[in-house]
Amino acid sequence: MTRVAIVGGGVAGLAVAALLRQHGMPYRIYEQSARFTAVGAGIQLSPNGVRILHRLGVGPTLREHGVAAESIEIRRWDDGRLLCAVPHGDACVTAFGAPYVLIHRADLQRGLVGLLPAADLGLGRRVVSVSEDDEQATLHLADGTSDTADLVIGADGVHSVVRPALIDDVPRYSGYAVWRGLLPVDEVPALRRVPRVLFWFGPGAHVTYYPIAARQTVHVSAVCAQRADTGDVAVEKLTAALDGWHPEVRRVIGAARGISRWGLYDREITGSWHSRRLVLLGDAAHPTLPYLSQGANQALEDALLLADLLAADPATALDRYQRTRRPRVAEVHRQARHRAALFHLPDGPAQRARDEDLARQVDLSHLQWLYGHDPDAELADVASTGGRGEIGSGHRPWPE
Numbered sequence: 001m002t003r004v005a006i007v008g009g010g011v012a013g014l015a016v017a018a019l020l021r022q023h024g025m026p027y028r029i030y031e032q033s034a035r036f037t038a039v040g041a042g043i044q045l046s047p048n049g050v051r052i053l054h055r056l057g058v059g060p061t062l063r064e065h066g067v068a069a070e071s072i073e074i075r076r077w078d079d080g081r082l083l084c085a086v087p088h089g090d091a092c093v094t095a096f097g098a099p100y101v102l103i104h105r106a107d108l109q110r111g112l113v114g115l116l117p118a119a120d121l122g123l124g125r126r127v128v129s130v131s132e133d134d135e136q137a138t139l140h141l142a143d144g145t146s147d148t149a150d151l152v153i154g155a156d157g158v159h160s161v162v163r164p165a166l167i168d169d170v171p172r173y174s175g176y177a178v179w180r181g182l183l184p185v186d187e188v189p190a191l192r193r194v195p196r197v198l199f200w201f202g203p204g205a206h207v208t209y210y211p212i213a214a215r216q217t218v219h220v221s222a223v224c225a226q227r228a229d230t231g232d233v234a235v236e237k238l239t240a241a242l243d244g245w246h247p248e249v250r251r252v253i254g255a256a257r258g259i260s261r262w263g264l265y266d267r268e269i270t271g272s273w274h275s276r277r278l279v280l281l282g283d284a285a286h287p288t289l290p291y292l293s294q295g296a297n298q299a300l301e302d303a304l305l306l307a308d309l310l311a312a313d314p315a316t317a318l319d320r321y322q323r324t325r326r327p328r329v330a331e332v333h334r335q336a337r338h339r340a341a342l343f344h345l346p347d348g349p350a351q352r353a354r355d356e357d358l359a360r361q362v363d364l365s366h367l368q369w370l371y372g373h374d375p376d377a378e379l380a381d382v383a384s385t386g387g388r389g390e391i392g393s394g395h396r397p398w399p400e
Contacts, residue, residue, distance in 0.1 A: 002025060002026075002150045002151055002310065002314045003026050003027075003149045003150045003151070004020060004025060004026065004027040004028075004149060004150070004151050004152075004153060004310075005027070005028055005030060005137070005139055005147065005149035005151070005152045005153070006027055006028065006029045006030065006152075006153045006155055007030050007127045007130070007139070007152060007153065007154050007155060007156045007160075007161065007162050008029075008030075008031065008154070008155035008156035008157060008160075008284070009029050009030075009031030009033065009036070009121065009123070010109070010155065010156075010157065010282075011043075011105075011108060011109065011112065011282075011296045011299055011300070012155040012157075012281050012282030012283070012284075012296075012299035012300075012302070012303060013029055013031070013153070013155035013156070013281075014029070014109065014112035014113060014115075014116065015052070015053075015056065015112060015299065015300055015303040015304075016153060016155060016281060016302075016303035016306060016307055017029055017116055017120065018056050018057075018112060018115040018116060019056065019303055019304060019307035019308075020307050020310070020311075021115070021116065021120075022056075022307075023307060023308075023310070023311035024311075025307075025310065025311060027120065028120055028122055028147075028149075029116075029120060029121050029122055030122045030125045030126075030127050030139060030141075030147075031121065031122060031123050031124075031125065032124070032125070032126035032127070032142075033123060033124070034123055034124040035123055035124075036109060036110070036113055036123070037106070040104070040105035040106060040180075041104065041105065041180045041181070041182055041212075041219045041221070042102060042103070042104060042105070042182075042210060042212045042219025042221075043102075043103055043104070043105045043108060043296055044069075044100070044101075044102055044197065044210070044293040045062075045066070045100070045101040045102075045103060045108075045296065045297060046100055046293065046294070046297050046370065046371050047092055047093075047096035047097065047098040047099065047100060047371045047372075048096070048297055048300075048301060048370065048371050048372070048373040049296060049297030049300045049301070050062065050098035050099060050100075050101050051096075051097055051098045051375075052300040052301065052303075052304050052375065053108075053111075053300065054098065055304070056112070056115065057115055058108070058111040058112060058115070060111075061103075061107060061108065061110070061111030061114075062101050062103065062111070064214065065103055065104065065107035065108075065111075065212075065213060065214055066101040066102060066103040066107070066212075066214075067101065067102040067103070067195045067210075067211045067212060067213075067214065067215055068088075068089065068099035068100065068101055068102075068195065069088045069089070069092075069099070069100040069101070069102055069195055069196050069197050069210065070087070070088060070089040070194055070195055070196050071085050071086060071087050071088055071089065071194075071196045071197075072085075072086050072088060072100075072196065072197045072199070073085045073086075073196055073197070073198050073199065074199040074200075074201060074358055075198065075199065075200050075201075075246075076200070076201065076202075076246075076355075077200050077201060077202025077203070077205075077206075077207075077245050077246065077249070078202070078244060078245060078246060079246065080200075080246045080248065083201065083355050083358045083359065084358040084359055084361050084362075086361055086362070086363065086364065086367075087363065087364070088100045088196075088364070091363070091364055092364065092371070095364050095368075095371070095372070096364075096371045096372055100197075102195065102197065102210045102211060102212050102219070103212055103213075104212045104213050104217070104219075107212075107213065108296075125141060126141060126142040126143075127139050127140065127141055127142075127156075127161055127162075128140055128141065128142050128161060129161060129164070129165070130152050130154075130161070130162050130165050130278060131165065132152075132165075132275060132276065132277040132278055134276075136148045136149065136150060136277065137149050137150070137151065137152045137277040137278060139152060149277075150277065151277055151278075151279065151310075151314070152277060152278050152279070153279055153280075153281055153306070154278065154279070154280045154281065154284040154285075155280075155281045155282055155284060155299070155303075156284050157282070157283045157284060157287070158171050158265050158266070158267065158283045158284075158287035159171060159265075160280065160283075160284035162278060162280060162284060163280055163284055163285075165275070165278055166271060166272060166273065166274065166275060166278055166280065167270065167271035167272070167273075168271075169267055169268065169270060169271070170267075171265040171266070171267055171287065172265060172266055172267055172268070173263055173264075173265055174263075174264045174265065174266065174289055174340060175225055176223050176224065176225055176226060176263075176264045176340065176344075177223070177224060177226035177227070177261050177262060177263045177264060178221050178222070178223045178261070178262055178264055178290070179221065179222045179223075179224065179238050179259055179260070179261045180219070180220070180221045180259070180260055180261075180262070181219075181220050181221075181253075181256030181257055181258050181259040181260070182217050182218065182219060182220070182256065182257055182258060183217070183218050183220060183252065183255045183256045183257060184216070184217065184218070184255075185211055185215055185216055185217060185218050187218065187251075187252065187255045188209065188211075188218050188252060191209075191210065191211040191215070191218055192211065192215045195210070195211045195215060196210065197209075197210040198210065199343075200245070200246065200249050201343055201344070201345075202242075202245060202344070203344065203345070203346040203347060204224065204225045204344050204346070205222060205223060205224040205225065205241065205242065205344060206222070206223050206343045206344060207220070207221070207222045207223075207242070207245070207249050207252075207253070208220070208221050208222075208223075209221070209252055218252075220252055220253065220256050222238055222241075222242065222253060223264070223290075223343070223344075224238075224241050224242075225344070226241075226261070226263075227263075238253055238259060239253050239254055264289055264290065265287060266287045266288055266289050266333065266336070266337070267286075267287050269286055269326070269329070269330045269333055272322065273285045273286075273318075273321075273322045274318040274319070274321070274322055276318075279306070279318050279321070281299065281302045281303060281306060282295070282296075282298065282299030282302055282303070283295055283299065285302065285329075286298070286329040286330075286332075286333055288329070288332055288333045288336045289336040289337060289339075289340050290336070291335075291336045291339035291340055291343060292332060292335055292336050292339065292370065294332050294336070294370070298328075298329055298332055301325070301328075301373060301375060301378075302321075302325055302329075304375050305321055305324060305325060305375060305378060305379060306321045308379055309321050309379075324378060324381065328373070331369075332370070342354050
């Protein structure tokens with residue numbers, strides 16, 4: 001039976017481990033952190049990801065700690081004018097079989113860790129490189145030791161150490177950075193009463209906030225044109241970058257705690273995601289800018305298909321996985337880059353055309369291509385066509 005080593009203990013790595021375990025396949029996770037800690041902030045889980053998490057058994061975690069968004073609203077940066085409000089809530093469940101869930105990344109991580117035996121979690125095991133030959137793959141560790149496996153899954157994010165063994169490229173800085181923080185929901189009580197995602201679009205920046213942690217905490221993020229440096233950043237510097245924005249935005253930003261800043265990177269959709277004994281998953285394969293909130297959701301889709309294919313036929317699994325997933329993630333990648341421009345337009349004709357298009361988005365129909373993804377149909381497509389997946393007919397991109 002195929003011995004699988006999974007590099008990375010984030011959402012992607014934990015999910016594929018749990019799915020392999022359901023299939024009875026042996027695996028081990030290699031995670032550089034010595035323990036799982038409450039890192040990160042909020043994460044948006046669209047129905048295509050939530051359905052997979054329910055299949056995994058994470059439903060109780062989502063119900064206890066997550067928040068189902070009633071709508072996603074977009075407002076103008078200076079006067080707060082509502083540009084669009086797309087109902088989610090019950091409409092999302094009716095249309096796509098699952099809600100749109102807002103959750104702290106640490107709560108989701110704990111839910112996934114709870115599905116796995118502690119013995120399968122190789123904490124404090126930092127992989128620095130991988131190699132392979134005809135017989136096995138080798139993981140080279142930071143402490144000078146090495147381990148072997150029949151297959152290595154790189155689930156270690158945009159700065160993956162597995163990817164260089166397959167693709168010779170570097171991450172592409174987008175020209176934007178994201179500032180993230182948390183604040184008590186009492187600072188934005190309207191989000192406790194009616195939980196929703198609020199976007200504010202403005203020149204060179206956008207701000208997002210929404211409730212997490214069973215409506216007790218609010219996640220806030222601001223994406224601004226910035227240098228790519230990271231680390232803790234004083235809130236005063238962020239509020240200065242949002243000079244002239246609506247008082248509500250500046251008040252929420254000013255109340256945020258633990259603000260940090262991270263450069264936003266992606267990579268081109270290029271090269272092969274796999275060799276004979278190595279394969280990439282999630283952001284390690286197709287890192288995408290966050291403007292569709294699909295990083296974790298696409299990783300979950302990857303994990304489900306890859307695990308199912310490995311269980312069915314390891315000899316053909318990797319090629320079928322790549323050929324099936326590539327068209328979908330390439331379109332998500334393209335749409336995310338397109339939104340990087342649309343979200344941050346300066347006031348003027350292009351901004352007004354964007355706002356007119358937003359005003360026409362009154363229901364979930366324009367999201368059918370994204371939220372309505374059917375993994376069972378995708379697996380059936382692998383069987384019937386050899387993995388020549390296509391974008392669904394429900395896709396309606398924003399105007400170019």
